[in-house]
Amino acid sequence: MTVKTMQSADVKELLEKVAGFNTSGGDERVKKIVHRVMHDIFQIVEDFDVTPEEFWSAVYYVSELGANGETALLAPGLGMDRYLDIRLDAEDEQAGLAGGTPRTIEGPLYVAGAPISEGFARMDDGSAKDAEVILIKGRVTDDQGAPLADAVVDIWHANTKGAYSFFDKSQSEYHLRRRIKTDANGCYAAQSIMPSGYGCPPDGSTQKLLNQLGRHGQRPAHIHYFVSKPGFKHLTTQINIAGDEYTFDDFAFATREELVVEAKPVQHSDTAAQHGLTGPITEVEFNVTLVATDKAELQERHARRRALETTE
Ligand code: MBD
Numbered sequence: 001m002t003v004k005t006m007q008s009a010d011v012k013e014l015l016e017k018v019a020g021f022n023t024s025g026g027d028e029r030v031k032k033i034v035h036r037v038m039h040d041i042f043q044i045v046e047d048f049d050v051t052p053e054e055f056w057s058a059v060y061y062v063s064e065l066g067a068n069g070e071t072a073l074l075a076p077g078l079g080m081d082r083y084l085d086i087r088l089d090a091e092d093e094q095a096g097l098a099g100g101t102p103r104t105i106e107g108p109l110y111v112a113g114a115p116i117s118e119g120f121a122r123m124d125d126g127s128a129k130d131a132e133v134i135l136i137k138g139r140v141t142d143d144q145g146a147p148l149a150d151a152v153v154d155i156w157h158a159n160t161k162g163a164y165s166f167f168d169k170s171q172s173e174y175h176l177r178r179r180i181k182t183d184a185n186g187c188y189a190a191q192s193i194m195p196s197g198y199g200c201p202p203d204g205s206t207q208k209l210l211n212q213l214g215r216h217g218q219r220p221a222h223i224h225y226f227v228s229k230p231g232f233k234h235l236t237t238q239i240n241i242a243g244d245e246y247t248f249d250d251f252a253f254a255t256r257e258e259l260v261v262e263a264k265p266v267q268h269s270d271t272a273a274q275h276g277l278t279g280p281i282t283e284v285e286f287n288v289t290l291v292a293t294d295k296a297e298l299q300e301r302h303a304r305r306r307a308l309e310t311t312e
Pocket residue numbers: 073076105106107108109198219252254
């Protein structure tokens with residue numbers, strides 16, 4: 001009993017008025033995009049014979065998603081962040097700027113303005129007594145392998161419960177968030193604790209939709225990175241710890257083969273010892289290659305609303 005009305009003059013005229021085609025004010029790009037979006041939504045209603053009940057439940061779903069603060073959580077779950085990365089990779093390829101450490105998604109939980117230090121930082125506040133102590137370490141080089149001193153390595157990760165400071169108010173300020181400048185050899189190191197994977201709030205809007213898709217909302221244990229230095233392409237990436245149940249089954253599609261890193265328990269770590277940490281520790285090594293560019297706009301992270309971004 002599906003009715004077809006999309007080709008009618010009424011609908012065509014309606015869409016044009018909706019998008020403001022008959023007025024001179026507004027923004028041409030916004031008009032064109034809204035016209036396409038509304039056309040495609042109308043088309044979906046027609047093709048799937050969407051009932052008013054279904055339509056209004058979708059409207060209220062979107063309201064609830066926003067009220068829960070989960071819009072930027074559903075986005076990666078629906079592959080949006082990954083898709084934008086696929087486009088950026090293709091653009092880099094076209095511009096001859098491919099290569100270096102692969103990018104992967106930022107996610108919704110970055111907080112700008114973390115404490116900055118030279119060469120080394122301790123990221124945890126010592127409150128998690130049973131946590132596995134890790135040493136995150138690596139070297140930042142250019143694509144010829146030359147060390148890059150004074151690159152800023154901005155790292156953030158979850159605690160043992162998969163929760164991020166700032167969003168989880170039970171953690172101290174900037175817990176597990178640090179910026180470290182590489183030393184003269186391009187090296188950075190951080191003492192921290194092994195993060196757990198992240199799970200979408202089980203009663204939240206994102207998980208509600210994922211349930212309808214028969215999907216889980218889990219991410220493997222991972223550590224986020226921004227790496228930047230003037231003269232080089234800003235890198236947004238993350239490492240995924242090998243051996244996690246979700247390493248290759250991430251609801252946010254952020255895992256890339258080159259970004260899977262093994263956590264290696266060692267009896268002694270030379271790097272750790274340099275920073276006064278003797279005894280057994282788990283090493284997580286991640287070396288980064290940056291690609292040179294003279295384009296200023298590629299040297300900074302893209303604009304996006306982020307917690308405390310305005311304080312920098
Ligand atoms: C995260 O920690 C994350 O990195 C992403 C992409 C989505 C949700 C939580």
